[in-house]
Amino acid sequence: MNATAEKAQMNATAEKAVSRSGPGAAGVLVDPRWLEDHLGDPRVRVVEVDVSAAAYQDWHVGGAVLWNIYSDLKDPGYQLAGTAALERLVARSGIGPDSTVVFYGYAPALGLWLMKFYGHRDVRILDCSRDSWRSAGHSWSSAASTPAAGSVRLGNQDTSIRADWAAVRDAIGRPGTLVDVRSAAEYRGERFWPSGAMEPGGRAGHVPSAVHQPIDGLYDDDGSFRSAAELRRVFSSVDLDGTGELITYCTIGARAATAWFVLTYLLGRDRVRVYDGSWAEWGHMTGTPVERG
Secondary structure (H helix, E strand, O other), X not given: OXXXXXHHHHHHHHXXXXXXXXXXXXXXXXXXXXXXXXXXXXXXXXXXXXXXXHHHHHOXXXXXXXXXXXXXXXXXXXXXXXXXXXXXXXXXXXXOOOOEEEXXXXXXXXHHHHHHHOOOOOEEEEOOOXXXXXXOOOOEEOOOOOOOOOOOOOOOOOHHHEEOHHXXXXXXXXXXXXXXXXXXXXXXXXXXOOOOOOOOOOOOOEOOOOEEOOOOOOEOXXXXXXXXXXXXXXXXXXXXXXXXXXXXEOOOOHHHHHHXXXXXXXXXXXXXXXXXXXXXXXXXXXOOOOEOO
């Protein structure tokens, strides 16, 4: 690396460190070394969030449990699973009321958002990718983890961070309120699912008046979040300095929760909600307006 490139890298690292010094980021992001040092702490629970068990079964962070979005977090209508089912999930994950819960994997922000919605105090995201964790030599295992059962009562739902389909309907026509974070092909209605597939009985497209704001470019090569300045450039279609409400949506809520996390914790934007039903719900409903193109 030449001197100019090295200086640029050092400046970017310094900017990133400064951008993480605020109360929002400092409270929710943990670096790999911190997690490695706390894997034996019974107060720390680690959860991988994914759409299938394949990656987890191949290998996972030592001691981590799996939350499957489709079978654990969602009901057949793509709404959040019921409170009782989620309480059982949290309990068998070894989580207690005073646990520090660290999420990683395909959709860590969805896990964090869910626990924040139910009022859990200490939830965090591992600030690196799965591959970076393993390639750096951190602890991993292929054996399923079976922690001692915890005990948590989920209540006190924070409705200020969740939107349902009716809230989305009522926001249609309000400039800049609805934020669609899917790919351009999904937004235009060329595909229903991110994989490219259409859905029998489902309609592809977007909610009328929704701003298209894909969330590509959030991460550095190691899977850590980029600096606040870089993240602001990613969210160029969103009113980052305003006070109006924002409602993010995607297909199943994972990307929407990621956008909510970045906007809320890394960029300090207030009044952001996640439509967790997202397009999987909206596109299956009868009578909900859909635009294409």
